[in-house]
Amino acid sequence: MFGFSVSATAGAARRGEIETPHGTVRTPAFMPVGTQGTVKALQPGQVRETGTDIVLANTYHLMLRPGAERIAALGGLHAFMRWPHPILTDSGGYQVMSLSELRKVEEGGVTFRSHLDGAMVALSPERAIEIQTLLGADILMQLDECLRLPAPAAEVERAMMLSLRWAERSKRAFEATPQGRALFGIVQGGVDVALRERSARELVGMRFDGYAIGGLAVGEPQAAMFATVEATVPHLPPDRPRYLMGVGEPDDILGAVARGIDMFDCVLPTRAGRHGHAYTRFGKVNLRNARYADDARPLDAESACPAARDYSRAYLHHLVKSNEVLGAVLLSWANVAYYQALMAGIRAAVAAGNFAEFAEATRADLDAGDPTP
Amino acid sequence: MFGFSVSATAGAARRGEIETPHGTVRTPAFMPVGTQGTVKALQPGQVRETGTDIVLANTYHLMLRPGAERIAALGGLHAFMRWPHPILTDSGGYQVMSLSELRKVEEGGVTFRSHLDGAMVALSPERAIEIQTLLGADILMQLDECLRLPAPAAEVERAMMLSLRWAERSKRAFEATPQGRALFGIVQGGVDVALRERSARELVGMRFDGYAIGGLAVGEPQAAMFATVEATVPHLPPDRPRYLMGVGEPDDILGAVARGIDMFDCVLPTRAGRHGHAYTRFGKVNLRNARYADDARPLDAESACPAARDYSRAYLHHLVKSNEVLGAVLLSWANVAYYQALMAGIRAAVAAGNFAEFAEATRADLDAGDPTP
Numbered sequence: 001m002f003g004f005s006v007s008a009t010a011g012a013a014r015r016g017e018i019e020t021p022h023g024t025v026r027t028p029a030f031m032p033v034g035t036q037g038t039v040k041a042l043q044p045g046q047v048r049e050t051g052t053d054i055v056l057a058n059t060y061h062l063m064l065r066p067g068a069e070r071i072a073a074l075g076g077l078h079a080f081m082r083w084p085h086p087i088l089t090d091s092g093g094y095q096v097m098s099l100s101e102l103r104k105v106e107e108g109g110v111t112f113r114s115h116l117d118g119a120m121v122a123l124s125p126e127r128a129i130e131i132q133t134l135l136g137a138d139i140l141m142q143l144d145e146c147l148r149l150p151a152p153a154a155e156v157e158r159a160m161m162l163s164l165r166w167a168e169r170s171k172r173a174f175e176a177t178p179q180g181r182a183l184f185g186i187v188q189g190g191v192d193v194a195l196r197e198r199s200a201r202e203l204v205g206m207r208f209d210g211y212a213i214g215g216l217a218v219g220e221p222q223a224a225m226f227a228t229v230e231a232t233v234p235h236l237p238p239d240r241p242r243y244l245m246g247v248g249e250p251d252d253i254l255g256a257v258a259r260g261i262d263m264f265d266c267v268l269p270t271r272a273g274r275h276g277h278a279y280t281r282f283g284k285v286n287l288r289n290a291r292y293a294d295d296a297r298p299l300d301a302e303s304a305c306p307a308a309r310d311y312s313r314a315y316l317h318h319l320v321k322s323n324e325v326l327g328a329v330l331l332s333w334a335n336v337a338y339y340q341a342l343m344a345g346i347r348a349a350v351a352a353g354n355f356a357e358f359a360e361a362t363r364a365d366l367d368a369g370d371p372t373p
Numbered sequence: 374m375f376g377f378s379v380s381a382t383a384g385a386a387r388r389g390e391i392e393t394p395h396g397t398v399r400t401p402a403f404m405p406v407g408t409q410g411t412v413k414a415l416q417p418g419q420v421r422e423t424g425t426d427i428v429l430a431n432t433y434h435l436m437l438r439p440g441a442e443r444i445a446a447l448g449g450l451h452a453f454m455r456w457p458h459p460i461l462t463d464s465g466g467y468q469v470m471s472l473s474e475l476r477k478v479e480e481g482g483v484t485f486r487s488h489l490d491g492a493m494v495a496l497s498p499e500r501a502i503e504i505q506t507l508l509g510a511d512i513l514m515q516l517d518e519c520l521r522l523p524a525p526a527a528e529v530e531r532a533m534m535l536s537l538r539w540a541e542r543s544k545r546a547f548e549a550t551p552q553g554r555a556l557f558g559i560v561q562g563g564v565d566v567a568l569r570e571r572s573a574r575e576l577v578g579m580r581f582d583g584y585a586i587g588g589l590a591v592g593e594p595q596a597a598m599f600a601t602v603e604a605t606v607p608h609l610p611p612d613r614p615r616y617l618m619g620v621g622e623p624d625d626i627l628g629a630v631a632r633g634i635d636m637f638d639c640v641l642p643t644r645a646g647r648h649g650h651a652y653t654r655f656g657k658v659n660l661r662n663a664r665y666a667d668d669a670r671p672l673d674a675e676s677a678c679p680a681a682r683d684y685s686r687a688y689l690h691h692l693v694k695s696n697e698v699l700g701a702v703l704l705s706w707a708n709v710a711y712y713q714a715l716m717a718g719i720r721a722a723v724a725a726g727n728f729a730e731f732a733e734a735t736r737a738d739l740d741a742g743d744p745t746p
């Protein structure tokens with residue numbers, strides 16, 4: 001059954017645990033993104049080895065291919081992708097905005113053209129819950145309307161209000177599904193503090209299992225994101241997990257944890273890995289750069305991840321330059337491992353009561369950049 | 374130090390062991406191809422897990438990128454690609470023929486235009502030995518001239534004779550390198566039995582550590598390949614390993630082992646894996662086919678390879694259709710594992726004296742095709 005408990009705090013930062021039908025999630029938690037039922041380029045065992053407790057999967061992609069009913073017939077998403085641990089599914093709302101060129105938002109839901117085959121597909125709050133239930137997610141997200149920012153104030157308010165009405169319908173649909181899973185509401189309202197507060201208050205009144213802050217990490221400055229988080233968190237209940245969707249860079253995560261966020265997801269570590277970039281304690285390393293051609297050092301000799309610890313930068317450079325699949329595999333693995341090591345460090349620091357010092361030292365290392373060989 | 378011993382025979386088929394500076398190779402052996410210093414899509418640990426004793430790496434690719442001198446400075450190819458087991462390098466001759474659009478073959482060697490950056494590059498028998506020594510290969514191959522077949526008889530003879538002169542120069546250059554490694558000569562002569570015999574006799578007179586049959590598996594019918602092998606093997610010494618280059622399909626391997634071949638290399642298992650095809654005991658499976666969309670069975674429940682044993686065909690189909698990297702990884706892994714299971718079966722059958730029965734039963738399974746769900 002779903003549950004959440006906080007075991008330590010350091011300022012607004014919290015160390016906690018989420019219980020789900022498929023196991024425990026240590027928070028603050030980073031969820032690697034398994035868009036199409038696979039954390040790109042990685043086997044589930046590798047993902048687990050990095051210290052990952054939970055992955056995110058995309059309703060939009062999976063409903064179009066291979067289809068939610070098909071996955072259910074095959075035993076659900078956990079069995080399908082061989083990830084027997086917690087899974088959070090998004091609602092599809094964000095991808096409808098970002099991937100579908102043609103879409104029509106109405107009170108009942110959204111109709112959009114599939115980016116795969118051009119078919120028109122309908123997604124309502126109720127259908128989004130049905131799909132996520134078919135997938136077998138441990139944590140479901142309500143359908144919301146995501147806007148591209150900046151957007152006119154009236155448009156931001158209209159989308160926020162629609163998302164609230166969809167939240168209510170999502171809650172009602174969710175209550176008819178098997179027990180034990182969790183449904184999160186999503187706070188919207190752009191970077192308008194008053195709208196965010198109103199959205200949060202109304203959602204809290206509906207009593208969700210957790211609360212996400214959506215509609216950020218869409219190109220706004222970090223300061224605006226942090227300000228919005230700061231304006232929202234105080235209106236969320238302390239006994240529920242808080243999830244900042246789509247965030248972000250290591251520095252974003254440090255700042256958001258300091259403001260009370262418990263959960264994150266982001267495609268950055270795997271996307272960067274496929275493009276030849278490595279996340280390390282000393283900042284990002286672009287392995288396409290010729291300076292690494294003769295560099296016998298690993299990415300990080302102290303990493304617990306074989307990809308970061310055992311292979312030379314020269315070899316990784318060669319793989320990336322040669323467009324070898326193994327380059328994408330090793331860098332994706334090293335990057336997810338870096339993110340999870342960061343989260344483990346954050347959790348230990350909050351538990352030890354020295355999160356501020358940890359964040360400062362971590363930022364100093366990131367800013368220092370790659371040491372000279 | 375290099376050595377070869379035969380422990381059992383069944384007809385012309387042989388069970389043996391090759392000793393190299395980096396360990397033992399059980400024969401008949403299949404060498405997965407690590408063209409650019411990576412068996413495509415696989416980590417070295419995965420390759421090893423399949424039962425692989427030795428991999429092949431390509432001189433042509435590695436000399437152009439990242440460069441043999443660079444790999445030597447980084448500690449050699451074994452360290453560079455993290456494969457501490459035996460490595461055979463080819464001479465570059467075959468890739469010059471197949472990849473370089475512009476090339477000029479002269480007595481001294483071959484000059485060709487790099488397919489990477491268009492630079493003109495020279496490769497002589499002596500330089501091919503130098504490069505393979507810099508890479509640190511356990512088994513080196515002489516430079517030879519490979520022709521596209523069919524070719525005029527006079528042209529086949531000219532190339533065979535040139536390859537013999539290059540063999541002699543390769544041998545001389547090799548004798549000046551560190552001891553313990555092995556150099557193989559390459560029998561050429563197209564599908565002309567008299568030329569093959571002459572090439573074999575002259576090479577044997579030069580006393581190589583092993584003998585390859587080159588210039589086959591370039592599109593000729595299987596019967597022509599088998600006939601050429603049959604005409605060549607009797608002229609090779611029984612106490613040296615015999616290597617049929619670039620072969621092949623499982624059925625080709627069975628037929629060649631029956632004719633006395635000890636070593637094989639082929640890109641098929643990894644190339645097929647990247648294109649959505651799986652090798653199984655019951656023939657090839659095209660996972661793009663919609664018939665697998667709802668198929669909960671693994672590729673082979675009895676396989677020792679997790680990729681073949683643990684994931685459903687439905688999931689593999691989904692990964693392939695979605696162009697996910699994990700699809701290439703899992704199918705390459707399953708395919709190399711299939712090939713190595715085939716070789717293990719061959720070795721056990723030769724040792725038990727029932728190779729003919731094993732080959733017949735294996736072919737019957739391959740022909741039977743994928744059982745109905």
